Amino acid sequence: MAPQNDYTTSEFELLEETGQGTLFAIKKDDPGLKYIAQPFGILNGSDVEGTDKQKTIDEASAFYTLFHSSKVGSAIAQIFNHENIISIAGYIKTHPVAPVSERARLEEYIVWDYCDASNLSALFQSKPCESAKFYLPESLCWHVLTSLLSAITYLHDGKRLFLDTEAAAGEATKIWASVDQDWLPILHRAMEPRNIFFQQPRGIETYGMCKLGNFEHAVVTNHVITPNAEDVTDKDVEPTLNTDSYLVKSQYSDELKDTVRYLLDFRTGSDTHINSVLPTTMAVMEQYQQWKLHSEEGKLYKDIEDDMAARCGAKTNMETHS
Incomplete structure (x- = not known):
């Protein structure tokens, strides 16, 4: 009814x-x-x-x-x-x-x-990997990576991007700022393809919003989390999987390869611990911007920020000519 x-x-x-x-x-x-x-x-x-x-x-x-x-x-x-x-x-x-x-x-x-474009697991199933050199479009890799890091930075550090109200006129600058001074780190604990969802694009952006879901295993902590013994190895011990051999053969940009190496380094040191996710997020975002500025695919790729800029521009033009 x-x-x-x-x-x-x-x-x-x-x-x-x-x-x-x-x-x-x-x-x-x-x-x-x-x-x-x-x-x-x-x-x-x-x-x-x-x-x-x-x-x-x-x-x-x-x-x-x-x-x-x-x-x-x-x-x-x-x-x-x-x-x-x-x-x-x-x-x-x-x-x-x-x-x-x-x-x-x-x-x-x-x-x-409502995520009306399914999840990452369904995407993997619909596009079987046929070569170690290339799988999904690099733009999609960056889209998922930057979206998840943004979500994790919010959950763990309690920080998100805000428009800088003190920026010079005409400069739409964003800064990372805390949403709550008493924020306690939240660990999702189920970062899996089936919990990474997509929405359909609504404007000129190439992909719709990417969102992390399913918080049934999440926990709120009141201390800095360090990896368990089984999750780390001594610095002198190489990882079981030689990722460099795969990265050298892959047909992705140097920016993405360097980012993958950088992120995997967090799992290879016995004294690895993360006090804040934000420095990692900012480092990856810098690599993403370099890829977007200097690669052919990056120049053609439209993200959510591009869509928002286009909408604001259209709104400004309408106001100017009204």
Whole structure:
């Protein structure tokens, strides 16, 4: 039965069911972008199937309790609030359509980002690797890498890019800044292809947004995490996999090869530990910008920033000529 939205409580409008116990939703002022509305009604088990039904209900109940806590709820909303994380987009209260003789009960929904272009695992399955020299387009490699590092920097360091309000007029400069001085590092602990999702592009960008999802294994820490013994080796011991032999043969840019070596170096030293993700992210972003400026593919590639710049330019032109 289709729900009837309570327009006084939400900027979203519910659409049809997805067939998975959730509904599609849209913003009233931007109907071209779909979201997923997760009903709290799932707690009664009416829409839950499978052998882990009780586990799903218990987890949903725990999330419901946390989300409605005045302190914890706001913290959850802040954590799931990043362009490279499947985030909470809003909240809906609605009355379902019911016969006049029945009292319509209030239903609640959390509105999440909808990733309508599947995940990285599906992409791997659809494009089997046939050569160690070249697999996916380099632009896609950079897109996924920079998106994930941006998400990890936010989760671990509590930092994200903001427009620099003190920059000179006409210079759209971005700086890394903290969102909360009391931020505690969050470890995702399941950085796997099946948890890396994509949205369809909405403008001139080559690829849509890349987002990290599935936080069921995530933990919040209050100390710096160092690798376990089984995750590191002595500095004098070479990694089991000789990655250099693969990198030399590959047909990717020097910037990407150097970035891969740089990231793999974190796993080869016995005293490796990470106090902050940001320096790594900034180093990779610098390599990405060099690739984008100096390679033929990079010059043709359009990222989200290019799309935003084009939209702002179009808006400025319209305002100038109005």
